[in-house]
Amino acid sequence: MDELMLVAATPFKRNNKNSLSIKDFEFVLSFDLKWMAPDVASKVRDRAIGAHLLKFSGAELVPNFDMSKIEIPHGFKPSGSIFKERSTIEDIIAMIVANCGKNARDTTALINKKQEQFDDLVDIEVAGLLTAKELGCDIDPLYDKVYGKVFSKDENTT
Structure with missing residues (x-):
């Protein structure tokens, strides 16, 4: 499973929601999970949007994939490769x-x-x-x- 997809799915899974505000999405990644600084969470969000894993529905972020097929592995934490540019x-x-x-x-x-x-x-x-x-x-x-x-x-x- 694509690491960026797992990271993008985690805030939705954690909150058991189909949509989140940008603030709530970034808050989960940076403060709840302590995976990254808030500015890095913004960059990861932008990468997920650019990769068409996330999209906007009004002012809310929504996953652009079937969340029911995503299982976040126990103890999952993104590696440093999540921050490199994808081809x-x-x-x-x-x-x-x-x-x-x-x-x-x-x-x-x-x-x-x-x-x-x-x-x-x-x-x-x-x-x-x-x-x-x-x-x-x-x-x-x-x-x-x-x-x-x-x-x-x-x-x-x-």
Whole structure:
């Protein structure tokens, strides 16, 4: 299970709620659990929104995945890797895991298979979006990011 997804799910699970204010979400991460400073909790919240794990419903944060499928392991505490920037393909994999009930390993295999179907002529991110679309995921939130990455490459490279 994706660590960022577990961190994003924890405040909702802890409060047994389907929505939380930004303040309440960050309070759980920083003061209740003492996992991180409040400014870091804000950055983690922003990363979870950017990865489409959380979204806004009015002024409230809501999970963008099925909370009933999330089990927080006993004694779970995020590692330092939660704070590193994720690649585009990692965001695509996290989106598929969050929305389609697949695990990261199976998702990666599906994306690799899709890329092989195109004889490796498409970037892995494009194969990821195609896989996500086939699985019924809404790819709109990541489409522009992939488009920018694919078409910002130097046209002189082969």
